[in-house]
Amino acid sequence: MKPFLSISAFVFIFLSAWPLPVHADELQTRFAAVEYDNRDALKDFNYALYVGRLKNRIKTGDTIEDEVAGKMDFIVNRVMRILEMYLHDLNFKIVIRGSKSGVQADFKRLYNRDVKYIAFYSPSENTVFFSAKNAKLTVVAHEIGHVVAEHYFDISPPPRIHEVMAQYAEKHITD
Numbered sequence: 561m562k563p564f565l566s567i568s569a570f571v572f573i574f575l576s577a578w579p580l581p582v583h584a585d586e587l588q589t590r591f592a593a594v595e596y597d598n599r600d601a602l603k604d605f606n607y608a609l610y611v612g613r614l615k616n617r618i619k620t621g622d623t624i625e626d627e628v629a630g631k632m633d634f635i636v637n638r639v640m641r642i643l644e645m646y647l648h649d650l651n652f653k654i655v656i657r658g659s660k661s662g663v664q665a666d667f668k669r670l671y672n673r674d675v676k677y678i679a680f681y682s683p684s685e686n687t688v689f690f691s692a693k694n695a696k697l698t699v700v701a702h703e704i705g706h707v708v709a710e711h712y713f714d715i716s717p718p719p720r721i722h723e724v725m726a727q728y729a730e731k732h733i734t735d
């Protein structure tokens with residue numbers, strides 16, 4: 561009897577740990593699941609992502625999480641308008657690293673190459689990687705341009721054309 565009891569105790573502990581709420585370092589926007597290293601990284605990201613006069617057109621709440629979600633969805637919608645590529649069911653991931661070296665380690669892990677990037681989009685992972693302190697509006701719009709272009713076409717555009725579209729989104733985000 562004793563072994564059975566200890567097994568069921570283990571199962572109970574395991575199951576009771578299961579239905580925890582969403583992990584503290586994740587948030588969901590309309591279009592993106594955002595994962596961040598820690599709350600400081602999210603704060604740095606929100607601070608770097610200064611939107612100036614666009615601010616009064618963005619729906620935000622009381623928390624940093626709400627503010628980041630509001631900004632991201634606003635930027636995604638705006639990039640779709642800039643590129644005239646509308647995707648109602650767009651879904652992708654964002655990873656916010658506390659530092660540039662975190663982003664560069666992600667690139668190395670995925671592509672086995674050393675780069676100095678502060679942000680990049682991986683189509684195979686369907687994920688944009690950002691360094692929190694370098695997440696300027698133009699940088700974010702550029703990467704979202706890549707996301708939208710990648711999802712809009714059945715066949716992925718050639719890299720140079722991809723880049724032209726991302727640069728176009730970057731250039732016009734503050735119009």
Ligand SMILES: [Zn+2]
Nearest residue numbers: 702706723726
């Ligand atoms: Zn690019």
